[in-house]
Amino acid sequence: MGVNIVVLGAKGRMGNMLVNMTLADEELNLVGACERKGNTDGMVYEDCEISDCLEDLLPKVPGAVIIDFTSPESSVAMAETAAKFGNPAVIGTTGLDKDQQAALAESAKKTPLFWAPNMSVGVNMLLKFMPQLVQALGGAYDMEIVETHHRMKKDSPSGTALKLAQCLAEARGWEYDDVKKHCRDGIIGERPKNEIGVQTLRGGDVVGEHTMYFFGPGERIEVTHRAHSRETFAAGALRAAKWLSGQKAGRLYSMADVF
CATH class of the missing domain: 3.30.360.10 (Dihydrodipicolinate Reductase; domain 2)
Structure with missing residues (x-):
């Protein structure tokens, strides 16, 4: 079966790498790719939902693990949306302040969330x-x-x-x-x-x-x-996604939990 994956910011440098590595991994299925409004042109992947609105996308991919390397504000909003629909999420965004980290921890009470500023x-x-x-x-x-x-x-x-x-x-x-x-x-x-x-x-x-x-x-x-390459961060995020798919909500997980 494999773990279903949704990549946020799929056309960005990290997002594109995550998409390609997900497609190449037999244990993963790319079921969703999300980009900002007006930026989904050219995004075509087999058996994959394409959207510019996460709220519209998640009901079509229940239980899929979201991977997000966007921005602090976007990641906090994503976590709230993930909690609303019960999707797990792996977050590799950096630059979150204490209030934003606290917001992630609050969303983690409702759905499995993982955050690490470095995935290597x-x-x-x-x-x-x-x-x-x-x-x-x-x-x-x-x-x-x-x-x-x-x-x-x-x-x-x-x-x-x-x-x-x-x-x-x-x-x-x-x-x-x-x-x-x-x-x-x-x-x-x-x-x-x-x-x-x-x-x-x-x-x-x-x-x-x-x-x-x-x-x-x-x-x-x-x-x-x-x-040497962003691939090391993408590989860590995908490893975390596989692990997170079997976890329960309750707290904000980190790479230490994976190890």
């Missing part, structure tokens, strides 16, 4: 194991992150950088909002001990690169993750 296996393994390194190094090491993405990326710092920084802060027993430093300029004085800097680079067509620095006495440790 490598990044999620770092999130699992980095706390051990932080705790082993101890407080003598200053922690910083530099993230690099393509020039078209709209949010800064990246959702992945924020997730990694929050992971490091938690390992030190800090509240991230109390120690974050996203920009430095002018005469800033000495670096506080309880601080995590996250700096942003934008340019070209870089898919995504994150380096965590641990500056200690007489040495420096660097841990870098580089995404």
Whole structure:
């Protein structure tokens, strides 16, 4: 039978990749593709509903898992619609603020929802194991992150950088909002001990690169993750969709639950 999939933003860079990878996967069925109004021309897939309105589409594909890599506002609205019709949804959108994340958690009480700012296996393994390194190094090491993405990326710092920084802060027993430093300029004085800097680079067509620095006495440790293709994010989302299809509503799931 396979898991039925609906791709939101199907003509975008990530959406198009998700469509093609779904069609190539024997365990998945592309049953729906949704785009914004006036942008569905040329979208023809066998046995697949095409629509520019998710509310019109979902009654035709009950139980299908929605995959969404659009925008914070669109993803929150999508989650509310998914909850209305009982469709599970995988969300890979970045840049969601706390209120938007809370809105997703509320919708997750009514239908299975999954959200991860980075779907790659490598990044999620770092999130699992980095706390051990932080705790082993101890407080003598200053922690910083530099993230690099393509020039078209709209949010800064990246959702992945924020997730990694929050992971490091938690390992030190800090509240991230109390120690974050996203920009430095002018005469800033000495670096506080309880601080995590996250700096942003934008340019070209870089898919995504994150380096965590641990500056200690007489040495420096660097841990870098580089995404070579968006395919790694699409593969993670499809893996999450397969897993989510068998879950129940109740809370907002993450990649840690899949692993």
